[in-house]
Structure formats: structure tokens, C-alpha cells
Amino acid sequence: MRRRRGARPRREHHRRGRRGNRRDDRAGRRRARARRGLGRSLGRGVRRSRRRVGRCGARIERRLGRGFGERGRGRRERRRGRGERRGGRAERRRRDPGGPHRCRLSRAGLRLVRHRALSAAGIRERRELHRGSTPERARGVGRDHALVRQRAGRARGGDSLRRSLRRRQGRDRGGARERLRRRPLQARLAEGEGPGRTVSARSGTYSIVARDAGSGELGVAVGSHWFSVGSIVPWARAGVGAVAIQSIAEPAYGERLLARLAAGEGPAEALAAELDADELARFRQVACVDAGGRVAAHTGAGCMPDAGHRVGDGFCAQANLMSSPDVWPAIAGAFERSAGPFARRLTAALAAGEAAGGDVRGRQSAALLVVPADGEPWRRSVELRVEDHPDPLAELNRLLDLADAYALADRADTLAGQGRHHDAAALYREAADAAPGNLELLFWSGLGIAAGGDLAAGASRVRESITAHDGWGRLLARLDPEIAPAVESVRAALGVSRAAPGDEG
Structure with missing residues (x-):
């Protein structure tokens, strides 16, 4: 057979073809290894995400004091029941709308979670459900949302948990803070939130x-x-x-x-x-x-x-x-x-x-x-x-009467300091009469009346206060004449000696 001009020998052509095949095989093997490595890394990421979500759900269960169904099963048990799960997924969804499903979280990819835990964590909007979720499951989220949020509000530590999880969830469409601003007033007051201020509910x-x-x-x-x-x-x-x-x-x-x-x-x-x-x-x-x-x-x-x-x-x-x-x-x-x-x-x-x-x-x-x-x-x-x-207005009027009596005593003290003891004695008497039973006003009015010139009446008032409480007798023994000018004469009238410094009298 005649060979065409420029054609290569058959053996050389086959040799080069085998080299090309070997190069293609090596590139294919590299691509396969890369795919396997990517799959392994993705698998590790998914498993890590599932473990994190599992721990988060466990914390939610512990804090809210309520279980959210059976937790994830072990690897061997999952493998054992894989065939059964493949065949009965629609049936399981129909029987258990509260079971695990996939939910889209902004910037976090798909993660295996339970919708009740998400509701407690603050994911309130059904639009965040995965597109593959069934209408029955979406209705299940709506039904359980109010109950879970109510129990979460009463649970110990529920507020801080919800706030921390809200920060970790999506901030699309205005962010979580915008959604919080649109929440009802009573819900905000229950969680102690306000416009940068302390809100105090004091209606009525x-x-x-x-x-x-x-x-x-x-x-x-x-x-x-x-x-x-x-x-x-x-x-x-x-x-x-x-x-x-x-x-x-x-x-x-x-x-x-x-x-x-x-x-x-x-x-x-x-x-x-x-x-x-x-x-x-x-x-x-x-x-x-x-x-x-x-x-x-x-x-x-x-x-x-x-x-x-x-x-x-x-x-x-x-x-x-x-x-x-x-x-x-x-x-x-x-x-x-x-x-x-x-x-x-x-x-x-x-x-x-x-x-x-x-x-x-x-x-x-x-x-x-x-x-x-x-x-x-x-x-x-x-x-x-x-x-x-039980009757605050009556008690307020009683306190106002007492405040007026003490105001009279203060005015009397001012007059006594100015040396107007006679005028001060009248105010002392009026103050004590305005608050009958008040031993303090009775004692000081007695000293003021004695300083005004009526020693007998003043000493009588001081004696009455000492009889009701002996502490006023010890105070009488300690008083300095510079504070109460008539104290020496009253002590002499009552037979009380002046106490030495540091002595109880």
C-alpha cells in the first residue's frame, strides 16, 4: 500500500495516541482526587454544622425546660435505617410535621435543624423555610410558634438566649433590629426593651x-x-x-x-x-x-x-x-x-x-x-x-401633719438661736401639741419652754418623755448648755447629773 505524502508511520501514530491517553488519564485522576477532596471537605463542613446545630438545640432544650422531640440518632443507626427513610419520606412528613427539615439561614447555608428550636431562637418568618418544605410543615411552624415563644419568655435565661441567637441569624430585609422595632409594645416591655431608655410600666x-x-x-x-x-x-x-x-x-x-x-x-x-x-x-x-x-x-x-x-x-x-x-x-x-x-x-x-x-x-x-x-x-x-x-392618702395627710409640726420646731430653734426664747417657747408648745405622742417634740419643747421662763411646765414635759423612754434621760445628762441653755436648770429640777465625757449617764 502506498503511503500518503506527509503521513506518519502507523506505529508512531499509535505511540503518540497512547501518550495522549495517558495524559488524559492523569488529568482525570487529578480531577477525581480533587472532587473527592472537595466532597470530603464539604462532608466535614456539613457534619460540623450538624454537630453545632445539635449542641445549639440541646442548649435551647436545657434553657427552655422543654424537649423538642428525639435528638439525632447515631451514625450506625442512621445507616441502618437509610433505606426505610428513602421510601417513607412523604409519609413521615405527613405523620410528623414537626420533624427535622432544612431551613435557609442567611450566609450560613443549609443546616439540619428543628423548626421549634428555630422559633424559640427568633426565626419568626415562614419565608425562611426551605422551598422544598411542604405546606403542612409550614402550618406546623405557625401553630407551634406562639406556644414556644411564650414558654421561652417565661424560661430562665430565655431573653438572653433569644437575643444571642437573633444576633447570629440573618439580617436581611432591614436586619433583626428593624424586625424588633416592629414588635408589639407589650412584647417589648416584657423583655425590658426600650428606645435607649428604661421603660417603667406604671399605668393607673x-x-x-x-x-x-x-x-x-x-x-x-x-x-x-x-x-x-x-x-x-x-x-x-x-x-x-x-x-x-x-x-x-x-x-x-x-x-x-x-x-x-x-x-x-x-x-x-x-x-x-x-x-x-x-x-x-x-x-x-x-x-x-x-x-x-x-x-x-x-x-x-x-x-x-x-x-x-x-x-x-x-x-x-x-x-x-x-x-x-x-x-x-x-x-x-x-x-x-x-x-x-x-x-x-x-x-x-x-x-x-x-x-x-x-x-x-x-x-x-x-x-x-x-x-x-x-x-x-x-x-x-x-x-x-x-x-x-391600704389608705395612702390618709397616711399622706398624717405625715404632712407631722412635717408641719417639725417645721414649727425648726422655726422655734431659729428663734432660740437669736435669743428670742419667749417667742420660741410658744412655737415649741404649738409643735408638740400638733403631734401628740411624739416624744422628740415633747422633749425639746420642754427645754424650750423652760428657757422661755416656765421651768415647771418645761421640766414636766421632759419628765414625761423620760418616763416613756429612758433614753431621753441619758440625752438630758449629756446635753451641753450651748445647745440647750435651760438644760442645767431642768437637770437640777429632775435630779439628773451631767454625764462625764464617754459616760452613759
């Missing part, structure tokens, strides 16, 4: 903020069925203004409004600025008055009925969660009609509100705060609180 309060036109004093009086309402609602600063904050009260309003008033802003301007920056403004009830008698008030649409406020000349009465819509008008009317000391007018207004129905839940605490027309920011004319009492 009636109060009055006012300025006394005669003395220039500023004050707040409040009553509620809530423990220690005086620690959160009333705020006042001498010569600046007074503020009452209630109904899901935010304590920061007090200091911020007073700071704005001190800086020269009007009450309406200051209150509007604070409300504009508060996303929960619709749940607030705030009233304030400045040193000039200007008033501003806000009752949000979300305040529990009956709720409202009434602004008058230099005052505002406000209430929420009341048993009647007549409560705040009754408070305002009583204040307008009343006369006498400013603090008494405020307590009379509270009594009128209670008589009109008061808090729908009853009564528990009350408070009264009055500051002078000018002076240092810390000065107080009256500051009284009834933290917990």
Missing part, C-alpha cells in the same frame, strides 16, 4: 402639677395603685418648674424637661421636643409647669381609659386608667376652690380625685413634692412618700 395614676400664685412654690401630688409611685412620677426644682410623668412612665422626662425649663425654654416647646424624640409618645402622659405659671400637658392616644387632663390657671390635673372620666375634672375643681397652704391644697385635690372614683384597681401609694420659689436645686419645702398603705 392621677396627679396634679401646680404653682402657688401667692408664694411662688411649685409642687406635684400623685396617687396610684402602684408601689412607690413617688419614686417615678413627681419631679420639681426650686425656681424652675414641676413635672409629672405617668402611664408607661419614662423617668428621663423629669430631668430633661427641668433642664430645658432652666435653660429658658417654655413648657410647650420643651415638652414637644421630648415627645418628638420618643417613639412611645402615644403611651405617655406628661404635664409640666414652669416658675411663671405656664403649663403644658400631653395625654397620648395609647393611654388606658379613662384617661385625660385638664389645664387651669397655673396647674394641670391628669389621670389614666381611672374608674370614671370625672376624676381629673374633680381634681382640678378642688384645687381651684381650695385655700390655705399650698401643700394642703394639693392633697385636697388628690382627695377629690379619689372621691370621684380614683384608680380603677384601687389605691396603694401616694406622694407629695413641694419646692420653694427660689433657692438651690436641692431645696425642698415638703417631700413625702407613702410607698405601700
